[in-house]
Amino acid sequence: MARILLIEDEAAIRRVLVKILTEESKNYEVEEAADGLEGTEKVKDGDFDLVLCDIKMPKMDGVEVLEAIMKIKPEIPVVMISGHGDLETAVNTMKMGAFDYIAKPPDLNRLLNTVRNALDRKELVVENTRLKKKVSKNFEMIGESEGIQRIKELIEKVAPTDARVLITGQNGTGKELVAHWIHQKSDRSKGPMVEVNCAAIPSELIESELFGHVKGAFTSANKDRAGKFEVANGGTIFLDEIGDMSLSAQAKVLRALQESKISRVGSGKDIKVDVRVVAATNKDLKKEIEEKKFREDLYHRLAVILIEVPSLNERREDIPLLIDYFSEKISGEHGSGKKEFTEDALEILKNYDWRGNIRELRNVVERLIILGGEKITEEDVKLFGSKF
Numbered sequence: 001m002a003r004i005l006l007i008e009d010e011a012a013i014r015r016v017l018v019k020i021l022t023e024e025s026k027n028y029e030v031e032e033a034a035d036g037l038e039g040t041e042k043v044k045d046g047d048f049d050l051v052l053c054d055i056k057m058p059k060m061d062g063v064e065v066l067e068a069i070m071k072i073k074p075e076i077p078v079v080m081i082s083g084h085g086d087l088e089t090a091v092n093t094m095k096m097g098a099f100d101y102i103a104k105p106p107d108l109n110r111l112l113n114t115v116r117n118a119l120d121r122k123e124l125v126v127e128n129t130r131l132k133k134k135v136s137k138n139f140e141m142i143g144e145s146e147g148i149q150r151i152k153e154l155i156e157k158v159a160p161t162d163a164r165v166l167i168t169g170q171n172g173t174g175k176e177l178v179a180h181w182i183h184q185k186s187d188r189s190k191g192p193m194v195e196v197n198c199a200a201i202p203s204e205l206i207e208s209e210l211f212g213h214v215k216g217a218f219t220s221a222n223k224d225r226a227g228k229f230e231v232a233n234g235g236t237i238f239l240d241e242i243g244d245m246s247l248s249a250q251a252k253v254l255r256a257l258q259e260s261k262i263s264r265v266g267s268g269k270d271i272k273v274d275v276r277v278v279a280a281t282n283k284d285l286k287k288e289i290e291e292k293k294f295r296e297d298l299y300h301r302l303a304v305i306l307i308e309v310p311s312l313n314e315r316r317e318d319i320p321l322l323i324d325y326f327s328e329k330i331s332g333e334h335g336s337g338k339k340e341f342t343e344d345a346l347e348i349l350k351n352y353d354w355r356g357n358i359r360e361l362r363n364v365v366e367r368l369i370i371l372g373g374e375k376i377t378e379e380d381v382k383l384f385g386s387k388f
Helices: 011-024 036-045 062-072 084-096 108-138 146-158 175-184 206-211 247-259 285-290 296-302 316-333 343-350 357-371 378-384
Strands: 002-007 028-033 050-054 078-082 100-103 165-168 193-197 236-240 276-281 305-308
Touching (some): 011 108, 028 036, 050 062, 084 100, 146 305, 316 343, 343 378
Parallel strands (some): 002 028, 165 276, 236 276
């Protein structure tokens, strides 16, 4: 049920509006406030989906109420109620953040349409907020080991800058997670975060994927297409497994970093791009440079800040925390209660040789949750936790 707060000092108008809204929908619950001060207090203490607020009121006028709501609960849409002499003020309140305004005496259809649209907007805001929180939770960095604390401190320093970052480490250690943290904590967090797995794209297609192409550039190029660098404009591009990128693509990436320009395959036209580049690899790029498989000038451009992610075997003290995190997350995905691990079970898992790192640990925890008992014991680990 949608909860609507009506802030209006004229009792007769309150009665009319409450009657219209409650007769229109049994899903509307309307609470009243006789002045701006009372209304603001109710917003602070209550949970409302929409506020209808008069402009001219004693104690605290509608403009002041709107300013207060924008500070304490900006997700709540506010519709202003204006008299004939208040129309200019009503328009100005929309510039301040009001959703809309309705004039007195209220037109029935106009009022109901405005209320429905405002409530729809509230649902979208709540859903977007939920999705952002979900994304953030998916990339939580779990651990208290010295290596993880060092990475967190480095991210705090590096993220607000536009410095390019190269993340190294074994497969499954969480390089992608570090990249997401850098983006989320940067000034570009409202912009796109575009991921490119360089190892998963055939070498003959990587340039088109990164820089786009024009119609007719090659056999299957049936129309113009923007590349990942264009899509990431204003945000961050994450070049995962960059050690697998072809030398010709490396040359174009180098130009993009040097000049902040790219050109689509088949076109000589330059396109300006404003993109922060974060790259990752599990390869030893210095060795790749010696073997002429990776450009040294590109390496130095990328590795302004170098972050090495430790293997799970190097941070065994974090394993119980990771198991607890995965247990809660996986149990929720399977619709069951969180399963606890006994100390004996945790001790065995802490001493495994985790060659697949965190990715492998997650798989083992999921297997134990599905196949083990209500509490995961040493016997469960010996029976179901074998990795081979």
